[in-house]
Amino acid sequence: MALGREFVADWIARSAQAISEHRSELITLDREIGDGDHGENMDRGFTAVAVKSGDLPADATPADVLKVVATTLISTVGGASGPLYGTAFLKGSQAVADRAELDGAAIVAFLTAARDGIVLRGKAEVGDKTMIDAWTPAVDAAAAAQAEGRSEAEILAAAADAAQSGAESTDPLVARKGRASYLGERAIGHRDPGSVSTTLILRAAADAAAAA
Amino acid sequence: MALGREFVADWIARSAQAISEHRSELITLDREIGDGDHGENMDRGFTAVAVKSGDLPADATPADVLKVVATTLISTVGGASGPLYGTAFLKGSQAVADRAELDGAAIVAFLTAARDGIVLRGKAEVGDKTMIDAWTPAVDAAAAAQAEGRSEAEILAAAADAAQSGAESTDPLVARKGRASYLGERAIGHRDPGSVSTTLILRAAADAAAAA
Amino acid sequence: MSVGLVIVSHSSKIAEGVVELAGQMADGVTIVAAGGTDEGGIGTSFDKVGAAIEAAETGDGVVVLCDLGSAILTTETALDFLDDTARERVAIADAPIVEGAVAAAVAARTGGDRAAVLAAAASANGDA
Amino acid sequence: MSVGLVIVSHSSKIAEGVVELAGQMADGVTIVAAGGTDEGGIGTSFDKVGAAIEAAETGDGVVVLCDLGSAILTTETALDFLDDTARERVAIADAPIVEGAVAAAVAARTGGDRAAVLAAAASANGDA
Ligand SMILES: Nc1ncnc2c1ncn2[C@@H]1O[C@H](COP(=O)(O)OP(=O)(O)O)[C@@H](O)[C@H]1O
Ligand SMILES: Nc1ncnc2c1ncn2[C@@H]1O[C@H](COP(=O)(O)OP(=O)(O)O)[C@@H](O)[C@H]1O
Ligand SMILES: [Mg+2]
Ligand SMILES: [Mg+2]
Ligand SMILES: [Mg+2]
Ligand SMILES: [Mg+2]
Numbered sequence: 041m042a043l044g045r046e047f048v049a050d051w052i053a054r055s056a057q058a059i060s061e062h063r064s065e066l067i068t069l070d071r072e073i074g075d076g077d078h079g080e081n082m083d084r085g086f087t088a089v090a091v092k093s094g095d096l097p098a099d100a101t102p103a104d105v106l107k108v109v110a111t112t113l114i115s116t117v118g119g120a121s122g123p124l125y126g127t128a129f130l131k132g133s134q135a136v137a138d139r140a141e142l143d144g145a146a147i148v149a150f151l152t153a154a155r156d157g158i159v160l161r162g163k164a165e166v167g168d169k170t171m172i173d174a175w176t177p178a179v180d181a182a183a184a185a186q187a188e189g190r191s192e193a194e195i196l197a198a199a200a201d202a203a204q205s206g207a208e209s210t211d212p213l214v215a216r217k218g219r220a221s222y223l224g225e226r227a228i229g230h231r232d233p234g235s236v237s238t239t240l241i242l243r244a245a246a247d248a249a250a251a252a
Numbered sequence: 253m254a255l256g257r258e259f260v261a262d263w264i265a266r267s268a269q270a271i272s273e274h275r276s277e278l279i280t281l282d283r284e285i286g287d288g289d290h291g292e293n294m295d296r297g298f299t300a301v302a303v304k305s306g307d308l309p310a311d312a313t314p315a316d317v318l319k320v321v322a323t324t325l326i327s328t329v330g331g332a333s334g335p336l337y338g339t340a341f342l343k344g345s346q347a348v349a350d351r352a353e354l355d356g357a358a359i360v361a362f363l364t365a366a367r368d369g370i371v372l373r374g375k376a377e378v379g380d381k382t383m384i385d386a387w388t389p390a391v392d393a394a395a396a397a398q399a400e401g402r403s404e405a406e407i408l409a410a411a412a413d414a415a416q417s418g419a420e421s422t423d424p425l426v427a428r429k430g431r432a433s434y435l436g437e438r439a440i441g442h443r444d445p446g447s448v449s450t451t452l453i454l455r456a457a458a459d460a461a462a463a464a
Numbered sequence: 465m466s467v468g469l470v471i472v473s474h475s476s477k478i479a480e481g482v483v484e485l486a487g488q489m490a491d492g493v494t495i496v497a498a499g500g501t502d503e504g505g506i507g508t509s510f511d512k513v514g515a516a517i518e519a520a521e522t523g524d525g526v527v528v529l530c531d532l533g534s535a536i537l538t539t540e541t542a543l544d545f546l547d548d549t550a551r552e553r554v555a556i557a558d559a560p561i562v563e564g565a566v567a568a569a570v571a572a573r574t575g576g577d578r579a580a581v582l583a584a585a586a587s588a589n590g591d592a
Numbered sequence: 593m594s595v596g597l598v599i600v601s602h603s604s605k606i607a608e609g610v611v612e613l614a615g616q617m618a619d620g621v622t623i624v625a626a627g628g629t630d631e632g633g634i635g636t637s638f639d640k641v642g643a644a645i646e647a648a649e650t651g652d653g654v655v656v657l658c659d660l661g662s663a664i665l666t667t668e669t670a671l672d673f674l675d676d677t678a679r680e681r682v683a684i685a686d687a688p689i690v691e692g693a694v695a696a697a698v699a700a701r702t703g704g705d706r707a708a709v710l711a712a713a714a715s716a717n718g719d720a
Pocket of ligand 1: 121232
């Protein structure tokens with residue numbers, strides 16, 4: 041069952057909720073190896089997204105909604121994650137611009153374009169201890185699940201699971217991008233906050249798809 | 253006739269007067285190749301010096317007065333010229349610390365130590381388009397006049413004349429120290445403001461010595 | 465006319481202070497602060513950066529000075545939203561924000577074009 | 593305890609902004625602003641710098657970040673007026689003021705000694 045605009049709306053609502061619930065966890069993680077604002081930044085961003093995306097006309101496509109997510113995150117987050125997630129949703133929305141509904145291929149196209157947007161913007165590679173360490177395994181897992189002919193909900197669940205493992209994989213790393221790179225070896229043993237927020241957002245997508 | 257504390261007091265008063273009279277000239281020069289505050293900086297500094305040096309006890313030596321000049325300039329000027337002139341007067345005062353009066357040799361010792369202090373602090377050489385382009389010829393001329401057995405007033409007049417020529421010699425130079433160094437070739441054709449204030453101060457010394 | 469400068473800092477105080485400091489040596493150069501988040505907190509604002517770039521364009525292009533990496537990310541994103549002609553006239557300096565801005569401002573004041581202003585800013589690298 | 597930082601800028605806004613920005617990543621590190629002249633104008637103040645160095649010394653020494661050359665001159669002069677033991681515990685970083693202060697603050701927070709903090713600050717050179 042392909043996913044339409046209601047799915048996107050539910051995904052946003054669940055993302056906003058999850059980010060809000062994990063706000064202090066994200067703050068604590070970012071305080072360890074950053075400036076301590078990731079929870080606040082993301083909560084401000086997704087609260088604004090929830091409001092803005094509600095204003096869209098009834099005939100808005102998934103891509104229209106995803107573009108509003110992008111521009112709102114860019115305008116409101118105030119930290120590195122704003123341009124990064126913003127670019128992700130922008131490139132992702134462009135990749136599915138022509139679809140009224142998102143099938144498995146479209147979901148993989150969205151995720152791939154989103155990840156590529158983050159790389160284009162932030163120049164991080166897997167292993168640099170950034171949100172890319174969650175996104176890239178998520179894209180790969182989604183592509184594999186789609187190739188196996190799984191449902192949209194299964195594809196997104198595979199992405200979320202892989203993002204979760206990816207986030208965990210950042211624990212032993214030294215950061216090569218973002219503020220945590222100032223810490224050198226001292227970043228070892230701490231999880232990258234952006235990889236955790238990525239996992240929350242992809243898990244929200246999987247949950248919204250399962251409920252659709 | 254060796255010069256005592258009254259000479260130093262008169263020198264300060266004449267310096268403060270000359271700086272105040274040339275305040276806008278110094279500002280204009282500094283606006284061309286710097287940030288435009290040299291006249292204000294020096295006027296604030298010497299106004300404070302005139303006040304502070306008046307507070308000294310009756311038995312203060314020339315060196316005591318010169319030390320107050322130093323610390324006052326350091327505390328009040330607010331630009332590069334503060335630490336530079338401050339260090340000059342400090343090192344100069346130390347060079348004549350044991351004298352109740354300044355003879356020709358003491359004057360040369362003062363000027364030499366003052367110049368060395370500026371070099372120690374600011375690392376400029378002759379030709380870098382700084383106040384050193386006035387100080388070093390002044391020291392050399394003073395030493396030559398003293399070696400020829402000239403009077404204190406003649407020694408200081410020789411120093412002031414040489415400083416004047418030294419200041420003029422900065423016109424065609426590219427600056428290698430201080431703010432004017434940002435300008436590259438664009439500094440050519442402009443006189444270094446610090447070399448002009450140095451000339452004013454040494455001319456004030458010569459005039460005070462002539463009147464003593 | 466001269467190249468305009470935009471100062472993108474996480475702190476509105478830093479951005480405003482740099483405008484003051486660099487402006488002292490650059491009479492007539494348009495230098496615009498884009499510091500802090502929309503709420504005035506520590507962070508960067510896409511809207512402030514976009515508006516500052518527009519305000520700094522007086523006909524000879526714009527050079528942007530940034531403090532930390534995320535200021536660069538925000539600025540690059542703002543550039544993505546410009547149309548091609550406007551974007552081509554803006555460049556981000558590879559330079560420390562304070563020292564680079566002073567050098568860039570002097571270069572702009574003395575009539576340097578965008579490449580000269582960028583080079584002046586970059587010359588402040590490694591020479592604090 | 594950790595190495596303390598002093599931020600010597602020609603602008604009180606820059607100095608205060610750097611304290612805020614670097615402080616965000618350096619809970620518990622003493623970072624003291626010494627910006628502007630005594631009257632609050634653009635310039636540096638010997639008295640502010642001296643007082644800031646004293647305030648930043650919490651037992652592990654002090655690293656000073658400066659903006660332009662004249663800030664370094666003022667700081668060096670302030671150091672000349674310290675007694676030898678106090679002076680030996682203070683060093684001026686060869687680093688851009690904003691980027692260097694953030695790197696230095698993180699190094700101080702993670703327990704770096706004065707040499708490590710100086711090296712962290714210097715690592716911000718040429719990498720804005
Ligand atoms: N260059 C980059 N590429 C990819 N991700 C990055 C990059 N820089 C930072 N990040 C991500 O952004 C997260 C921090 O976001 P946030 O705290 O909101 O921004 P800031 O670091 O500006 O305070 C990091 O945990 C990391 O995942
Ligand atoms: N490193 C230096 N060595 C010697 N003199 C210097 C140096 N830097 C600056 N100067 C002198 O200081 C003068 C500028 O003083 P001023 O305008 O009061 O300070 P600022 O440049 O901080 O505004 C210059 O004209 C020059 O003569
Ligand atoms: Mg953060
Ligand atoms: Mg932040
Ligand atoms: Mg000046
Ligand atoms: Mg000045």
